[in-house]
Amino acid sequence: MMQIKPYKPRDWKSHPPYLYEGYRSSVKRAPLKRLVRSKQTLSEITGPIFGHDAVQPGDEDLTRNAGTGGEAMGERLIVVGRVLDEDERPVPNTLIEIWQANAAGRYHHEVDQHRAPLDPNFIGAGRCMTNEKGEYRFLTVKPGPYPWLNHPNAWRPAHIHLSLFGPSFVTRLVTQFFFPGDPLIPLDPILTSVPSKKGRQRLIASYAHDVTEPEWALGYRFDIVLRGREATPFEGGGR
Amino acid sequence: MKQTPSQTVGPFFSLGLTGKATNVLASDSTQGEKIRLEGRVFDGDGQPVPDAMVEIWQANAYGRYNHPDDKQEKPLDPSFMGWGRSGTDKTGLYWFETVKPGPVPGPEESAQAPHINVTVFARGMLVHAYTRIYFGGETANDTDPTLLSIKNTARRRALIANREERNGKAVYRFDIRLQGEGETVFLDV
Numbered sequence: 001m002m003q004i005k006p007y008k009p010r011d012w013k014s015h016p017p018y019l020y021e022g023y024r025s026s027v028k029r030a031p032l033k034r035l036v037r038s039k040q041t042l043s044e045i046t047g048p049i050f051g052h053d054a055v056q057p058g059d060e061d062l063t064r065n066a067g068t069g070g071e072a073m074g075e076r077l078i079v080v081g082r083v084l085d086e087d088e089r090p091v092p093n094t095l096i097e098i099w100q101a102n103a104a105g106r107y108h109h110e111v112d113q114h115r116a117p118l119d120p121n122f123i124g125a126g127r128c129m130t131n132e133k134g135e136y137r138f139l140t141v142k143p144g145p146y147p148w149l150n151h152p153n154a155w156r157p158a159h160i161h162l163s164l165f166g167p168s169f170v171t172r173l174v175t176q177f178f179f180p181g182d183p184l185i186p187l188d189p190i191l192t193s194v195p196s197k198k199g200r201q202r203l204i205a206s207y208a209h210d211v212t213e214p215e216w217a218l219g220y221r222f223d224i225v226l227r228g229r230e231a232t233p234f235e236g237g238g239r
Numbered sequence: 240m241k242q243t244p245s246q247t248v249g250p251f252f253s254l255g256l257t258g259k260a261t262n263v264l265a266s267d268s269t270q271g272e273k274i275r276l277e278g279r280v281f282d283g284d285g286q287p288v289p290d291a292m293v294e295i296w297q298a299n300a301y302g303r304y305n306h307p308d309d310k311q312e313k314p315l316d317p318s319f320m321g322w323g324r325s326g327t328d329k330t331g332l333y334w335f336e337t338v339k340p341g342p343v344p345g346p347e348e349s350a351q352a353p354h355i356n357v358t359v360f361a362r363g364m365l366v367h368a369y370t371r372i373y374f375g376g377e378t379a380n381d382t383d384p385t386l387l388s389i390k391n392t393a394r395r396r397a398l399i400a401n402r403e404e405r406n407g408k409a410v411y412r413f414d415i416r417l418q419g420e421g422e423t424v425f426l427d428v
Contacts, residue, residue: 002310002344010427011242016365023247025363028283029417035427038385042343043356043371044428046306047296048322086240099255107251111290125255161249163256168308169296169356170428174367176246193365194244202243225240235347 003233006040007170008086010227014199022189024150040170047169050095052129060128062098062140064121072122074103074141076217080208083134083164086228090134091171097163098126098138105144105158114146139217145184157184157191166226177222178204245366250290252360257292257326264295264337268318271300271338274409276355276372276400279331282363283418287331291361293415294324295335295372302341302353311344339374339409345384352379352386359415359425368425372413375401385426394424 018030058065063072083091101107101124104116108123122141130136143158159176166172178185185191185204194200202225211219248256265273276295280288298304298321303313305321321340325333337355345351355372373380380386380399389395400411415423 004346005308010366014242015245018364018366018368020365023363023365025247026365027363028286029288029361029363030283030365031368031422031425032283032418033422033425035425036389037427038388039346040428041345041351041385042304042309042311043296043298043351043354046304046309048320049306084240086242088240097255099251101251107254109251109254111250123254125258127255161246161252161255163248168306169358170369172294172358172367173243173245174248174252174360175243176249190246190249190365194246199241199244202241203246224243227242228240 003235004040004042004045005233006045006230007168007227008230013196014194016193016195020189020193023193044170045168047167047171048165050165052093054095055127055129059126060138062122062124062126062138065126066121066123068121070121072102072141073119077140077142078137078211078213078217078219079140079160079205079222080135080137080211080219081222081224083130083136083224083226085226089228090130091166091226092130092132092134094130094165094167096128096130096136098128098160100124100140100160101143101146103141103144105146116144116146142179150189155184155187157182157188162224164224164226171226173224173226175203175224179220180204180207247362247365248292248360250362252292253326257324262323262325262335264319264321264323264335266318269338270316270319272409273336274339274411275334275336276411276413277332277334278413278415280327280333280359280361280415281331281417285419287329288361288417289327289329289331291327291331291333291359292324293327293333294358295322295337295355297321297337297355298340298343300338300341302343304343342379349382349384350379352377352383361417369428370415370423370425371398372411373399374411375399389424397421398424
């Protein structure tokens with residue numbers, strides 16, 4: 001008999017609801033029926049494991065990974081952080097995928113028609129892995145804020161998107177982080193969809209002078225917490 | 240420590256997530272029956288969602304997951320990882336080329352019917368949604384603990400994809416309805 005050590009439930013006090021009317025696109029895309037609770041099995045406690053070959057050298061340098069030989073325009077940033085679980089245990093060797101707008105607030109994407117310049121030396125996508133201590137690091141430029149059509153004069157605060165897997169199917173997380181002191185932060189319905197003030201604050205990176213490198217780039221720190229494991233296992237069937 | 244809040248993938252996720260195709264899970268050397276899995280994602284007005292992303296995670300043809308926590312004595316298949324990701328196109332269509340998974344054990348000596356674990360992301364979804372795809376014609380569907388936890392039988396049946404033949408190949412169709420009539424069962428796992 002195999003023992004299943006399940007993951008803690010999704011913390012709905014931390015995560016936004018599916019439906020948040022201030023974010024217009026959620027209105028027709030939010031599931032409205034009650035979620036069906038189901039017990040975790042081998043299917044949920046396992047998940048994809050990406051080897052170090054998932055990240056190529058240079059993937060973590062968004063200032064140069066456009067491959068043009070040139071460097072992206074903008075304020076150079078070093079972003080570091082740790083990926084932890086709810087019990088503060090590091091999540092090692094997990095893939096982080098990154099995407100963002102350029103310094104002028106425009107995505108290298110056909111859907112983005114904002115009248116701001118594209119930067120030929122900036123794609124705005126990268127990836128990195130956490131090390132044994134759960135630490136990650138990538139280099140980029142600070143994204144610009146940009147307008148969107150959610151409501152009149154709507155602007156997204158500067159943010160960087162991150163996608164993480166963690167050790168199982170249920171530790172998956174896609175999120176965004178923001179920059180301290182951005183005046184657009186309280187006006188952003190995507191961020192204000194997070195139900196608690198503390199939760200919203202956890203999506204704001206902190207300026208890290210110890211990471212800042214002289215004559216080179218500013219440092220920011222953003223730690224990420226994934227679902228942790230329950231203390232008690234249960235019999236999971238099988239042999 | 241508290242979980243980091245989820246946020247939407249937004250409209251531009253293809254830049255970081257679906258630029259490289261990862262929806263072909265099976266190669267010529269993969270063990271098991273090759274299947275195509277496809278479906279469309281719809282919103283609450285029945286309109287296709289062209290900016291959604293579907294990820295799948297599944298056991299191999301023997302019913303074993305390629306993960307250290309799966310300690311079953313079943314063979315691993317070196318040419319099958321079991322994970323895939325597909326964006327949707329203008330018609331809301333996603334698709335995967337994979338193999339039909341074998342059955343994996345469930346809680347307390349029960350067996351689970353063969354299934355594929357699914358995660359759905361989209362612009363407009365602040366949190367991703369979990370569901371499962373089961374296979375039509377499996378008697379184990381009648382005793383699967385997750386299926387039985389869905390009280391409404393019509394909604395339960397909607398998690399079972401039916402087999403079609405196309406050019407001699409097995410195709411399973413599974414549409415995802417985010418909201419409204421026929422809303423897909425999403426799981427709180």
